[in-house]
Amino acid sequence: MPRNKAAVSIRDVAAAAGVSVATVSRVLSPASADIVVREETRDRVVRAINELGYRPNDLARALLQQRTSTIGLVLPDISNPYYPPLVRGVEDAASQLGYRVVLCNTDRDPAKTAAYLDTLVKARVDGVIVAGGNLSELPGHPRVFETYRTKLVMVGRHGLAHPSVRVDNTAATEDATAHLIGLGHRGIAFLGGPEGSSTAQDRLLGHRRAMAAAALPTAERVAGFDEHGGYDAARSLLTGTPPTALLCANDRMAFGAYAALADAGLAVPADVSVVGFDDVPMASYVRPTLTTVAVPTYELGRAAMRLLQDALDGSAATEPVLLPTRLVHRASCARLA
Amino acid sequence: MPRNKAAVSIRDVAAAAGVSVATVSRVLSPASADIVVREETRDRVVRAINELGYRPNDLARALLQQRTSTIGLVLPDISNPYYPPLVRGVEDAASQLGYRVVLCNTDRDPAKTAAYLDTLVKARVDGVIVAGGNLSELPGHPRVFETYRTKLVMVGRHGLAHPSVRVDNTAATEDATAHLIGLGHRGIAFLGGPEGSSTAQDRLLGHRRAMAAAALPTAERVAGFDEHGGYDAARSLLTGTPPTALLCANDRMAFGAYAALADAGLAVPADVSVVGFDDVPMASYVRPTLTTVAVPTYELGRAAMRLLQDALDGSAATEPVLLPTRLVHRASCARLA
């Protein structure tokens, strides 16, 4: 196989500077900061690098050092507005720490997930952050990850053997429901997310707990985690005696519920109070503004990346990290007349 | 340097199967599909692979073949709701074609952009998709990209020397403005995006053209591409004689304008008509539903990845690809009384 003369390599730099490749490497490598290269030699090398537009090949370096400075980020779907801030958090922390991020959208499809995990292992990523917690259904992979020393961090779900970051969805939803009960509401319906989502399940559980504690019967709907799901679920609740309050498993569903209520001629909060979850930017811009549980999504991402970094540094496995939520009171809730 | 015995390599497989590494490679490599390996040998190899949980090291393969099957996706900010569908489109097409996607958020910051492009070149990505078009400010990089044969595709901006995909923002905005004029509006204000955004500039231009063609004076505001920007810009227009129609540079700004109008006691569309841009999901769920220009963002992403693939296959440079937009008529516009 003939040498590819096009891509400039460390040899070309060495030749241009009249030194050996070892010297070029020493000039570039942070590891050899203590190793002395004569000032004049260093200058020649630096000049050659600039003249040739040389960029070291991280593949070769990674092959040798057994680390790629690359991580995988696995999530259901970046189009779900919940994820972009999280991705941003991961990516910001990653680039700050010198890692690249490979993005993988699984749609919670086991086949896709398996394919992505495979490709990440083949790329020898140093670690993987899994958000949306659909890893447990893949019995084969823990072993492969272990074989290739791939560190794992879970976000949003209690990772059994792995570090994890999440918010306490159950407690937060319990609080939100309690708040509605405190306002005098008794007919409180819960618009829940899909059964496959652990977040949705955790939030449902919190709601049930609060309702049970107040000895109130619960009305629940299962729907998609978006405006459409919220719209349909809300509509289906408006026949007969409508609830006086709606607790939604996320803000998008709440926006859908707003639309359904408006279409039914019901006013928020005069007729029906509404609470959302996540506090996406739009929550402050709908009218009336939406009372919702603020989730520090960006921070979740940052924290996940930091945990991964810790794991890669060889720190002992950390306790699950729990980030705080906050109920943001806005205009969509009223005391029951 | 001692051999790392932990990560299983092709040698371990070869040893376990009692064959040479070349044979293992032949079993795995699609390139050697025509090369015959005896059935019995192949079975032994496959069994060893499964037993050991072996995954080939793509770094080594990439180093040899001078291609990484990885691309970079550079954009301003994934948190901007315009981008997730685009990213999704790129990623779906990429994974289908066997590429990994490394995500880079630049915030339009030249320093960050330069750092990301550098890291992508060092990772020897096969190509880069730049969305949001902030590459021209980096005079150094075209050369480096050429040196390392990194293909480039631009989305949203006419790439001078590179393949590109975009929509005709100017024509679309011209149409949208013409539609409002056709409804009898004369006082039409334009809520524009930031000056640094070429998309914002193109949309502004279209608006000006339509207004000029009708010999109408234009009121323009420059603001952030989000709800907050739309809110402030709309507010600032409501002193004195308010316009009878608002054309917004994107949907998020339109949602902000909705809020400002509601707060000012103005009804949409009875008092003020509103038009958005992008057709994000929420546009169908605000009340009244938002008339807006639908942009095929997901398709833009897919098309970009396909163009990149073509470039990598060595096809001749393609013409700029223009995807169609469509004005979606909903409830936010009314004929002027």
Next chain:
DNA sequence: TTGTAAGCGTTATCAC
């Protein structure tokens, strides 16, 4: 049909 060995572009270990 299978094995041997060179080479991809680095870094690190030794000499000098």
Next chain:
DNA sequence: GTGATAACGCTTACAA
């Protein structure tokens, strides 16, 4: 201070 060179884990002539 600097230079040879082995090694990282693969693929692919070329030999056997």
